[in-house]
Amino acid sequence: MSRWSAGSTPGSVKPVYGARYPPLHHASPTKGTDIPGRMNKFQDYENSVSDAWDTRVKVDESLASASAAKVLAAHAAGKTHRDEEIMPPVSAAPTKNSRQQALQRLAIQKEPLPSSVSATPQTANPIYPKLPEISDQPRSAAPMASAPPHGRKFILSIPLCNLVIEGGDRDQTRFARLRRLFSNGKSSGRSSPPVDMLKLDQADSFWCASALLDSIQDNYTFAQPGIQRKVLQLRHLMSRVDRPLHKHLESNGIEYLQFAFRWMNNLLMREIPLRATIRLWDTYLSEPDGFMQFHNYVCAAFLRTWSKQLQAEKDFQGVMILLQNLPTQSWGDREICELTADAFSLQSVFDGARRHLSAQAASP
């Protein structure tokens, strides 16, 4: 098995899982001292199944059924193994650090990922057809684009498919920038980018997107539960920080989901000009949990920026049309500074005070 087993590729769905709750390679012996032989047995069993995520490995039928029989026998005998935690919590700091180092190593790695990952079954949609921006590169001239390791496709297709919305819209992903860079040569017969550079940029783009989406992945899973939850939190927060506006919205039949869905889905990118978005996201990157948590306070601050104007509108359509077309065309650094300052003060008051927030807001 190479070092890039399917179960240990950083950034894939499985390793995220594994980073916080690593597999029991170092099963803690703190409580398992009752039977000396048990530890070894467990370790043997663990070793035999630790590659279960790896779809290439064929399951040893006899071993599996023997293990199952053991478990069944143990249960039948009334033995419980409460001390064997399935997902022991680990301290975040060292894991995170080593993960970051792994990310950095990967980002500067010049080789494509080892071929072992290409054995991953191609069940997911490949990302390349979804990226028309780069798929029109001459394939023979750009081997990275034409023959990416399949394992990568698998990983890329998960987080990036959601970013492609914006990539298609406004050329804001790095992929799109890359494409523009090289499509300048279009008229004089398209020149292909240096393969090394393409590789670096691809890795770079991937890890950037991966890091960005790590904390907000459930914004983009089926039915987008992350967004639903955040919109509800925004509603609670507004009922606390700007009650007149909150009441005004409610009395006009406006639901927060009707306007804030886009705020959450596109991280305010559609509401403010690009230069302001870059400035805002820069703050998100520098805040712990910026995209996940701080964003919500920014949305609240953003909404109350328009409090007066919104309250001047006296019916559903007036408020709704204004909310969809907020006059932010001239926004720049200054406005974002004020916005994030307000958001920060909201966060320092309300963060972690969930009950405080929701106790009264539940019945507005």
Next chain:
Amino acid sequence: MTAAPYNYSYIFKYIIIGDMGVGKSCLLHQFTEKKFMADCPHTIGVEFGTRIIEVSGQKIKLQIWDTAGQERFRAVTRSYYRGAAGALMVYDMTRRSTYNHLSSWLADAKSLTNPNTAIFLIGNKADLEDQRDVPYEEAKAFAEENGLTFLECSAKTGSNVEDAFLETAKQIYQNIQDGSLDLNAADTGVQPKQNLPRAAENNGKKDCNC
């Protein structure tokens, strides 16, 4: 637009549905702004538009929800079907796949709206006649089979766009007049003026419908 907010008799709620890229947002924009939006960004979730029209001398305010065509937003867009008086089901007549998906859009529309909802079938991009991929007769037959009203229009040139929205309103208004649409029932998508919250106190405020 000159109509003041209080100057209408009914509010009708509409939804616009159909595959991604068939021109739903452009239809709405053409209808509300009378302009063609060339580089229309993807709709995220839903967007809202409004305009006051006149049917049989009655002023009617249309509240139109333009939904995202992308599958990923389906969970959100489905919640807007409920309480729609009219549904515009749009396909792109230059792309057959968007026409082939109509049956699933229709199934959604039928199951999630109330039985009185006026469902219209709209073939968009009629200006691209030379790229036509769906014959008029075929779509017409599909519409008749399913009890829909069918129109071909172009959000680019604006042809038939007014009609698409006006005919829907006429049909809804007709249903109110002949009693088949009961205004006291829940989720009809029709709101008579007297039931509007705070409608009376809004006079003198600036109009905001444009």
